[in-house]
Amino acid sequence: MSERRAILRGASVSLVLQVAGLGLGYLGTAVLVRAMxxxxxxxxxxxxxxxxxxxxxxxxxxPTLVIRETAAGRQTGDYAAAKGLLLRSNQFALAAGLLLGLGTLALAAFLPMLRPNLPVLILALATLPLLALTAIRGAALRGLGQVIAGQWPDVALKPALVLVFVALATPAAVPKLTALCLLFGVVLPPAAMSSTLAMALNLIATAIAFLVGLVLLWRAMPDELRRASPRFDSRRWIASAIPLGVGGGIAVLNVQIAVLLMGALSRPPEEIGIYRVVAQTAMLAALGYTAVIATLSPRFAAAQVAGDRAGLQRAASLGAVLSTAVCLPFALFFLAFGGPFLGLVFRPEAAVGGPTLAVLGLAHLFNAAMGCSAAMLNMSGHERDFTISCAVGLVLQTVLALALIPAFGLMGAAIASAVGVVAPNLLLWRYAHLRLGVESAIWGWGRKISGPPL
Structure with a gap:
């Protein structure tokens, strides 16, 4: 199978998985909105x-480091460092998750948003170690070339379980389920679910998905990895993990900071709920980008080890085209029908988020068109450039959010979030040019690479 066909096949399967997972998550959110x-x-x-x-x-x-080391070990046949990193990373994730959970719980007494909702907080914090361990397990599978196995327990199984649990707990929120139960003479409870029960169901689904993923990793491990004596290169790992961790944390904060600042600025809970629904809907436009990154990250790492700049350019160009092709229809749909769509799927009052959805959709389209520069830099050892770019985006978004949310509410949060996407993408695109000599954006399609290898 040619390189292009292999990438297309992997990205297509990953995209189907992302669509299924996001669709299930979206249905679960819709049912929760109606049930709460x-x-x-x-x-x-x-x-x-x-x-x-x-x-x-x-x-x-x-997790990014695990993908890189495991893919490199698979490329060279040297699994010792990958096994050592896998052991150390699981120990770190478990200890850090428990300490962070206990520390946040201790601080809850001093935070007005957390204190009245202590049971929900405890259940939410119980997922912390599981989520950290899950990310490492998925990264190891992706580094071993098991891209689908590294995703489906978290991307598809977990939201499916949440949807089933919510439907069973409040079946009156699902009219067809209500009718089916009445047919068999079963009287259903009213469609009313508390945030505590919803979080408990989320915790159970997270635990089941984690256990399934653990079994998949054990079955996918090659004999060479099982037999390898672990080699611990802690100094090098820490040197790479710090910028990766800071950059990855900032990147996620760029996505979540608007919701957190809305809470910190004492916006009404109803408005926070609508913005979260809008942000989750906008993620439909990011499906192609997410699927491409999951498929191409191990390839970027392998190309770096092999010094194959031409292969890196081919993969980057194809990734940008695929991401944009998937994102464009969603962005256009959000522009034209975002408000009515939100009102139809969720509550009618959610339709006010239509303009906000259009802004976020355009931001995701820009992200897709600029390509996979972040993954290329991380997989090739230039994680500091990734960190700097994300930090600039976070600072700009935070300043704008603090200025715009009090005056403009949902739209202020959306504008700040859009800037938090555009600014780092421009910097990452530039760094990919400088460090790798690769054109990551969509206009790099068909570009021929010449010059020395990486």
């Missing part, structure tokens, strides 16, 4: 965003 009061859903959404941010220091760039 707006204020309860706002609390639930805030806690999810909080945990998404807290898990960053619990993994601190290690």
């Amino acid at each position: 009061r707006p204020a309860e859903f706002g609390v639930y959404g805030f806690m999810l965003s909080l945990v998404t941010v807290l898990v960053l220091p619990a993994q601190f760039g290690v």
